[in-house]
Amino acid sequence: MTGLRELQRQRVREAISSAAITLFLERGFDEVPVTEVAAAAGVSKPTLFKYFPTKEDLVLHRIADHLGESARVVRERVSGESPVRALRRHFLDGLAGRDPVTGLNDEPEVVAYHRMVFFTAPGLLARLHQHMARDEELLAEALAETSDELTATLLAGLLVSTQRVLARRNWAMLADGRPLAEVEAEAVRAAERAFALLPA
Incomplete structure (x- = not known):
């Protein structure tokens, strides 16, 4: 409490x-x-x-608050569910809930926020990559609990990159003015395709 x-x-x-x-x-x-x-x-x-601690963290805490989320999803997955399937389910749930971290949120402030992070301040993007690197390390640690270290490290890199690419793609479509319903359908198809490419 x-x-x-x-x-x-x-x-x-x-x-x-x-x-x-x-x-x-x-x-x-x-x-x-x-x-x-x-x-x-x-x-x-x-x-x-x-x-x-830094000026960049004033902006990025909204993303940094998700630090370790993928690792948590992997550790809390149901019995018999693979890490890839658990993270696929979690990402699709995020799309359905319009979670800004998936890029699928067309609120003007959210779209502008992503534009600021990705394009207007190099320091923000550099700091974001630091957070992502740490998130990847935490995910690798969770995956290593049921796999060897190399496999866990490689899979963590693939998973974090997949989620990053999907989220940025979703945001870019919305930033281009495409309607949310159209982007959502495309985002779901892309997520299902992307996760299907990863080892089950």
């Missing part, structure tokens, strides 16, 4: 990140100093950095 202090920390963290993303989307990531973000969130600069 989450304590009152932890709930307060979560509220402050979300308030800081929301203020930051609003400012970044309005004026650009590189154009907004951290001091302005802190002022908008009603906290001091040292307090801001207690919650977010």
